[in-house]
Amino acid sequence: MTPVATPFFFYLLSGLAVLGGVLVITRRNAVHSALALILTLLAVAGLYLMLYAPFVAGVQIIVYAGGIMVVNIERTVKERQFNRIWPVGLAASGALLVLFVSVLVKGKALFPERGLPLPEADNTQKIGEMLYGNYMFAFEIASLLLLVAILGAVIMTKKKI
Amino acid sequence: MTAETKNATNALSNLDLETPEKPYLDSNELIINMGPQHPATHGVLRVILKLDGEKVLGTECVIGYLHRGVEKIAENRTYTMFNPYVDRMDYVAAVSNGLGYCQAVEKLLNVEAPPRANYIRVILTELNRIASHQLWLGTHALDIGAMTPLFYTFRDREEILKIFEKYCGARLTTHAFRIGGCQYETYAGFEREVKEFVAFVKPKIDEYEELLTTNRIWLERTKNVGVISAEDAIALGVTGPVLRASGVKWDIRKALPYANYSEFDFEIPIGENGDTYDRYLVRMAEMRQSLRIIEQAVERIPEGPIMAKVPKVIKPAAGEIYHSIEAPKGELGYFIVSDGSTQPYRLRVRPPSFVNLQALDIMVRGLLVADVVAVIGTLDIVLGEVDR
Amino acid sequence: MLNSLMSYLGSSVTPGEAGNQLWALIYVLIIFTGVSVAVIAMNWLERKALAHFQVRLGPMRVGPHGLLQPIADAVKLLLKEDIIPSEADKFVFWIAPLIGLLASFTVYTVVPFGPSQAVSDMNIGILFMLGVSSLGVLGIVMAGWASNSHYPLIGALRSSAQMVSYEVAMGLAVVSAILMTSLNQTGTGTLSMIGIVQAQQEQHVWFLFKFFPLGAIAFVIFAIAMVAETNRAPFDLAEAESELTAGFHTEYSGLRWSLFMLAEYAAMIAVSSIAVALWLGGWMRPFSHWLSGGAWDFVFSLFPGLTFLGLAAIAIRGTIRMPKHSLFRIQTIGLGAFAAVLSGIGLLLLGIAVGARAGDHVALARSADALNNVYWFVMKIAVFMYMFIWYRATWPRYRFDQLMSVGWKVMLPISLGVLIVTAIVGVIVG
Numbered sequence: 001m002t003p004v005a006t007p008f009f010f011y012l013l014s015g016l017a018v019l020g021g022v023l024v025i026t027r028r029n030a031v032h033s034a035l036a037l038i039l040t041l042l043a044v045a046g047l048y049l050m051l052y053a054p055f056v057a058g059v060q061i062i063v064y065a066g067g068i069m070v071v072n073i074e075r076t077v078k079e080r081q082f083n084r085i086w087p088v089g090l091a092a093s094g095a096l097l098v099l100f101v102s103v104l105v106k107g108k109a110l111f112p113e114r115g116l117p118l119p120e121a122d123n124t125q126k127i128g129e130m131l132y133g134n135y136m137f138a139f140e141i142a143s144l145l146l147l148v149a150i151l152g153a154v155i156m157t158k159k160k161i
Numbered sequence: 162m163t164a165e166t167k168n169a170t171n172a173l174s175n176l177d178l179e180t181p182e183k184p185y186l187d188s189n190e191l192i193i194n195m196g197p198q199h200p201a202t203h204g205v206l207r208v209i210l211k212l213d214g215e216k217v218l219g220t221e222c223v224i225g226y227l228h229r230g231v232e233k234i235a236e237n238r239t240y241t242m243f244n245p246y247v248d249r250m251d252y253v254a255a256v257s258n259g260l261g262y263c264q265a266v267e268k269l270l271n272v273e274a275p276p277r278a279n280y281i282r283v284i285l286t287e288l289n290r291i292a293s294h295q296l297w298l299g300t301h302a303l304d305i306g307a308m309t310p311l312f313y314t315f316r317d318r319e320e321i322l323k324i325f326e327k328y329c330g331a332r333l334t335t336h337a338f339r340i341g342g343c344q345y346e347t348y349a350g351f352e353r354e355v356k357e358f359v360a361f362v363k364p365k366i367d368e369y370e371e372l373l374t375t376n377r378i379w380l381e382r383t384k385n386v387g388v389i390s391a392e393d394a395i396a397l398g399v400t401g402p403v404l405r406a407s408g409v410k411w412d413i414r415k416a417l418p419y420a421n422y423s424e425f426d427f428e429i430p431i432g433e434n435g436d437t438y439d440r441y442l443v444r445m446a447e448m449r450q451s452l453r454i455i456e457q458a459v460e461r462i463p464e465g466p467i468m469a470k471v472p473k474v475i476k477p478a479a480g481e482i483y484h485s486i487e488a489p490k491g492e493l494g495y496f497i498v499s500d501g502s503t504q505p506y507r508l509r510v511r512p513p514s515f516v517n518l519q520a521l522d523i524m525v526r527g528l529l530v531a532d533v534v535a536v537i538g539t540l541d542i543v544l545g546e547v548d549r
Numbered sequence: 550m551l552n553s554l555m556s557y558l559g560s561s562v563t564p565g566e567a568g569n570q571l572w573a574l575i576y577v578l579i580i581f582t583g584v585s586v587a588v589i590a591m592n593w594l595e596r597k598a599l600a601h602f603q604v605r606l607g608p609m610r611v612g613p614h615g616l617l618q619p620i621a622d623a624v625k626l627l628l629k630e631d632i633i634p635s636e637a638d639k640f641v642f643w644i645a646p647l648i649g650l651l652a653s654f655t656v657y658t659v660v661p662f663g664p665s666q667a668v669s670d671m672n673i674g675i676l677f678m679l680g681v682s683s684l685g686v687l688g689i690v691m692a693g694w695a696s697n698s699h700y701p702l703i704g705a706l707r708s709s710a711q712m713v714s715y716e717v718a719m720g721l722a723v724v725s726a727i728l729m730t731s732l733n734q735t736g737t738g739t740l741s742m743i744g745i746v747q748a749q750q751e752q753h754v755w756f757l758f759k760f761f762p763l764g765a766i767a768f769v770i771f772a773i774a775m776v777a778e779t780n781r782a783p784f785d786l787a788e789a790e791s792e793l794t795a796g797f798h799t800e801y802s803g804l805r806w807s808l809f810m811l812a813e814y815a816a817m818i819a820v821s822s823i824a825v826a827l828w829l830g831g832w833m834r835p836f837s838h839w840l841s842g843g844a845w846d847f848v849f850s851l852f853p854g855l856t857f858l859g860l861a862a863i864a865i866r867g868t869i870r871m872p873k874h875s876l877f878r879i880q881t882i883g884l885g886a887f888a889a890v891l892s893g894i895g896l897l898l899l900g901i902a903v904g905a906r907a908g909d910h911v912a913l914a915r916s917a918d919a920l921n922n923v924y925w926f927v928m929k930i931a932v933f934m935y936m937f938i939w940y941r942a943t944w945p946r947y948r949f950d951q952l953m954s955v956g957w958k959v960m961l962p963i964s965l966g967v968l969i970v971t972a973i974v975g976v977i978v979g
Contacts, residue, residue, distance in 0.1 A: 031641065031694055038687065055740075058676035062683060062720075123672060125737050193699045200794060215703065215949055306783060306946025312603035378783055378945045530703065531948045534792050 010050060017043035055124045190218065193530075197226045201304045201534040204544030208521070208533065215529045220522050224515075227548040235508035240266050240340060240475040243505070248334035250512060251546040253296050255335045256289035256325070257488040263338045264419055265484035265495035267469075269477040270340070277465040278342035279421040284355060284458045285328065285337050286420075287451040291362065292321040293489035293541075294444050294451075298369060301441070301538035305382050310372055317365045320358050327354070341471035355459050359452050366448055373441070383438035387524040387536035390435060397523075398516045401491025403540060406443045407435030413487040424461075425454045437539040444541075476503050490514050490541050510549060514542040563667045563743070576668045580657045588814040589619040595938050602942035613867060613884040629803035634696060637800065641695035646801070646808035649688025653816040655681045660822045661742040663832045663922030674742035675723060678823055679716075682778070685816055686712040689780070689787060689797045692809070696800035704796030707949055708787035711777055714956040719774035721964035722767040725971045726756050726827040729764065732975055746831030753838040755830040760978075763971050768828040770964045772936075775820040777956070779813060782941035786949055821933035822926070829929045832922035850902040850917055853924040857895030864888035 020040030027033045041064045048057035131139050191212040196202035205226035211218040231250060235243045247262045248255035260282055267274060274282070295318045299311035322332040327348050329337045337343070373379045389399070391407040404411055412429040414422040430446030432439025479501040485494035491513025500506040517540050524540075525533045564572035593608070593615065600607025608615025633642055659674040661667045671677050686709055693705020730748035731738030739745060749755055756764045777784040788796030798809050825831060834849045865888045871881040898920060904910065905917035947955070 029638075031638075031691075035641070035691070054671065054673045055676070058673040058680055062676060062680035124740055191699060191703075193703075201792065215707075302945065306785075307944065308599075309603050309942050312605060316604050372943070373945075376945065378947055378951075381951050382945055382948055529949055531786075531792050531946070 010047070013043045013046040013050070016040075017047070053123060055127050195533065197223075202537060203300065203542055206518075206537070206542065206544055206547070208537070210530065210533065212530065215531075217525050217528055217530065217533060220525055220533070222518060222521060224518070224544070224547050227544045229549065231549040232508055232510060235505050237504065239503045240477075240505065243508070244338075244340065245334070245336045247510075248336055249545060250510065250549055251293075251488065251490065251493075251514065251543045252333055253543055254289050254293040254489045255333060256285050256337050257293075257486065257493060259336060259338045260286050260420070261484065261486040261488065261493045261495055263340050264486065265482060265497055266340045266475065266477070268484050269480065269482045269497055269499055270471065270475065272341055272469045272471055274342045274420075274469055275466045276421065276463050278338075278467045278469075280458050280462040281343050281347060281467065282338060282420050283422065283425070284455055284462075285325070285335075287454045287458075288321050288324060288355070288358075289335075290451045290489045291448050292318045294448050295321075297444065297489075297538075297541045298441075301535075301541070302373060302379075304534045304538040305379070307373065307376075307379070310369055313365070313369060313372075317362055320361060324351075324354055324358065327351075339468070340475060342466070342468040344468070346467060352459050352462065355455060359456055359459075363449075363452060366445065370445060374445075380438065382531075382535060383441060383539075384436055385434070386437045386528065386532050387539055388434060388436045389520055389524050393523060394435065394520065397519050399491070399520050401488070401513050401517065401541075402440055402443045402447060403491065403517050403520065405429065406432035406439040408433055413485055413492055417485070419484070419486055422454075425457050427451075427453050437535055440539045474503060476501065485511065488513055490543070490546070491517055512546040512549065514540075514544075514546040515549075518542050518547055563665050563670045573668050576666075577658075580660075580668065581654065584654065584657060584815050584818060585811070587818060588811055589623070591814050591818075591934055592619045592622070592810075594934070595941075598935070598938045599942050602939075613871065613880045613887075616884075616887065623807065626803055626807040631803045631805065632800075634698070634800050636697045638695040638697065641691050642800075643805075645688045645692035645695055646805045646812065647688070648691065649685050649812035650808050650815070652681055652685035652688065653812045653819055656816075656819040659742050660819065661746055661826055661831055662926050663919055664743060664747070666832070666919055666922055667743060670741050670743045673740050675727065675740050675745065675823070675827070678742070678819070679720060679723065682816060682819055682823075683712065683716055685812060688809075688812065692801065693797040696797075698800055700793040700795070700799045701797045704787045704793045704799070708780060708797060710949075711780070711784065711786060711952060711956075714953055715774040715777040715960075718770055718956060718960035718964045719778060721961070721968050722771040722774065723823075723827060725763070725767040725964070725968040726771075728968070728971050728975055729756050729759050732978075742826050742831075746826055746833065749830050750833060750837070755828060755833070757828040757830075760971060760974050763967055763974065764828060766963065766967045767971070768824070770960050770967070771824055771828070772933075773960065774956075775824060776937070776940060777952070779817045779820055779937075781813075781817065781937055783944040783946050784952060785941075785946060786952060817934065817937055818930055821930045824933060825926060825929040832926045834921065834925045847902070847906045850905070850921050851899060853920055854895045854897075854899030854902060856924070856928075857891050857898060859895075861888050861892035861895055864891055 017040045020036045020038075020043060023036030024033045024040065027036060041060060045057040045060040048054075048060060191210075193210045193212060194207060195210055196207040197205040202208065207223040207226065209221045209223065211220070229249070231246055234246055238246070244259065244262060247258040250258055264274075295314040299314035302308075302310040325335050325337070326332045328351065329335050329345055337345075389403070389407055391404075391409050393399075394404045394407045395409065399407075400411070408431055410429050410431050413419070414427075415429055427450045430443050430450065432443050477499045479499055481496070481498040483494060483496045485492050487493075492511065493513055494511035496507075496509040496511070497505050498507040521533075521536060521540060524536045528536070564570075564576055596618070597607045597615065608618035611617045611621045633639055656678050658668045659671050659677055661670070661674075689708045690705045693701040693703075693708070696702070727738055727740060727745070729738075729752075730745050733748065733751060739748065752759070757768050758764060776782075780787045786792075786796075788798065793799070798806055801809060830837075834852075836845075840849075864884055868881055868885045868888055871877050871884065901913060901917050901920060905914040
């Protein structure tokens with residue numbers, strides 16, 4: 001398969017992702033922000049594809065862009081309210097900034113020189129083996145966490161049980 | 162927002178609505194104008210819905226878009242001249258309207274229609290009841306989303322309209338009866354055609370039932386939807402199939418027999434739960450009972466005159482009269498006050514649709530938007546009659 | 550250019566895999582045209598079939614038996630004034646139908662019309678299809694919100710909630726089919742659409758009949774969920790006419806509205822093709838294992854031509870029965886010409902099939918093969934399309950909460966159960 005991972009596509013997709021991200025926080029209209037966020041998510045899915053991770057890209061589309069954002073938009077459309085929590089936002093973005101800067105500075109030391117060439121054809125199978133083999137325990141913990149989150153959401157939204 | 166809308170909205174917010182205890186997630190209450198231009202309000206009914214998401218918190222009906230002042234017109238017309246106007250009230254059951262009016266005036270005049278006229282009246286009125294129920298079934302099913310029954314019922318209703326057309330020349334606003342009897346003698350082959358129709362429509366009613374009665378989605382959409390208890394129904398003055406579906410055995414054809422209904426053998430179908438499904442079953446059973454009445458009437462129809470002796474100029478003595486009949490939609494009553502002149506001093510119609518529509522609010526509270534449509538359908542209202 | 554055009558002809562993989570952009574473009578164009586024509590045909594067929602279910606005739610005026618009705622409709626919609634409500638969010642209002650359309654047409658990149666008759670064969674084909682087709686609901690939600698009107702808003706909310714709840718059951722049903730692909734020597738399954746069909750070919754069984762009734766249950770769940778996913782009756786709550794006037798597209802008119810319709814029908818065909826590829830053996834002809842051998846292959850390869858000849862026969866019958874009146878002359882000529890075209894196509898297809906059998910011309914044999922594959926795939930989709938119409942004629946509409954409870958309380962547990970049992974049976978048997 002001919003590589004599509006040309007720099008052009010990388011810059012296009014990351015440009016779209018950044019543009020979407022900027023729009024998310026600058027649009028006053030909640031639904032517009034949500035749409036911009038979808039643009040970002042789709043661009044990121046494209047970036048995953050370029051990294052020869054089609055499965056992650058597909059899951060990104062189906063779960064984030066398709067499922068979560070639809071629910072999100074539904075809620076924003078219904079509620080028409082926007083919460084501004086400045087301190088928390090600032091703290092989170094500050095932490096992220098520190099992380100990014102540190103990766104940028106000491107990046108060479110943190111990661112190996114070259115990533116292993118990932119086989120594209122059996123990418124999904126490899127992920128399956130990883131999830132259900134090497135990292136079974138972490139996977140199960142994560143699903144347990146999600147289960148708890150689901151139960152919590154049900155209890156919180158249901159007025160009377 | 163027009164002043165009218167504002168008023169209606171204010172009225173709604175004044176309604177004593179059951180507000181849920183402080184909602185955990187704040188959500189907007191939605192006020193929706195359903196109608197007057199809406200596919201499922203059976204004409205020009207406007208329902209203002211107060212919604213929480215899809216849940217109905219309260220409703221308010223705004224009527225009068227089809228008001229023509231029928232009762233006022235009556236005061237300026239002679240008794241005979243007013244007769245065709247009543248056809249325009251419940252235009253899908255014009256024959257019943259005419260029967261009620263003619264009998265009310267006959268009561269005022271103290272005349273009796275001859276037996277043959279009564280038989281013709283019963284046959285036509287019962288045919289009209291079937292036609293009205295068929296139209297109800299088709300539109301009700303269409304509201305709930307089943308398209309096909311509409312076309313089936315219209316196909317079969319056509320046969321009834323053909324009989325009407327042959328009898329009196331009109332299909333919808335028939336003006337079939339005159340004060341004192343019937344104007345027209347039956348046409349040749351009337352009995353045969355009616356018999357043929359009865360044989361034709363019996364399997365068709367089974368066909369409708371096949372599509373709906375045991376249909377899972379139909380059951381889910383109609384069972385326990387729009388429930389009204391017998392007490393509530395009586396308190397609101399609800400009559401007709403809606404009342405009977407709540408388990409009250411009240412049918413004016415049996416309770417206060419008029420024309421010659423006492424001569425026929427038929428049953429009053431009643432329901433148990435007073436939900437939309439029971440109303441459906443009651444009306445389906447009523448169609449079959451009507452067929453029974455028609456069969457008996459056609460067998461026994463006597464020879465004889467079709468008009469009683471009624472003066473050329475109808476000038477009843479001063480007085481007042483109330484006469485009601487069992488129209489397809491419920492009790493249809495005429496209250497006539499005469500001052501001894503050729504025109505009624507006051508004429509008041511008790512339209513079943515108007516009274517039944519009152520029940521809409523208590524029937525749909527707490528249900529969903531989709532149920533409002535189902536309940537409007539099951540009440541079987543005709544806006545021509547609600548607004549008059 | 551000619552070289553790159555010809556170079557692909559001999560290969561047996563999809564243009565996407567061969568890296569041939571030109572052929573990929575040609576395939577995209579063919580599919581786009583084909584789907585658009587199919588949508589137009591479907592429009593006519595739906596009105597006609599629905600009419601006949603309901604004891605009426607349907608369109609009869611524009612062309613013989615209303616055959617030109619879709620064209621008349623299209624012209625009407627294109628010429629209609631394009632209204633954007635003054636209070637609407639113009640940009641979102643404008644882009645919403647495009648998103649819906651884009652989502653439903655992008656899916657066709659991976660639809661396997663044959664072992665090499667697809668634009669591309671993705672490693673994550675089925676995932677891609679589900680993901681992209683689920684994006685279509687975004688268009689609906691955006692349309693409903695942008696209209697700035699109550700009915701569209703309610704329609705949009707219904708649609709999104711419906712999609713989210715049915716996506717889950719649908720996904721689990723799909724997973725149980727994917728599990729079946731791994732029942733081979735190597736024990737690895739595949740997510741590629743072509744791979745899934747090939748797995749059925751190798752196992753000599755449509756997954757519909759695999760581990761009967763497990764495959765059938767998963768299939769039924771998918772078949773129900775896909776009706777809900779495409780907002781068709783009895784799950785057409787988002788556009789419930791009698792409740793929400795027209796639901797999410799109440800404020801749309803003209804071209805934009807027609808884009809929604811196009812997207813809806815394209816999505817119907819797309820989800821049907823998922824079902825066909827996953828459970829009905831994709832491009833495989835019926836009984837490909839049981840009635841195998843060259844003779845049977847030949848018999849089944851006659852079907853495409855015979856189908857067209859059958860259609861031509863119906864058209865000829867219509868031509869003969871056309872009233873003999875000067876007013877009907879043009880219609881008669883038109884229907885006759887249509888019959889001639891149909892029979893011409895039928896004869897051509899028969900010729901290819903017979904020619905491929907008689908001589909050993911490689912190109913002829915290959916095109917006969919391709920025709921067969923596409924034919925059987927399209928035929929299986931057609932069955933689903935008919936089912937869509939049938940559902941609409943027969944059933945009342947579900948209520949919102951009932952729809953949700955069916956989705957979450959009935960279909961989700963059943964599909965989970967089927968998935969688990971399939972896995973267990975797969976481990977024991979396979």
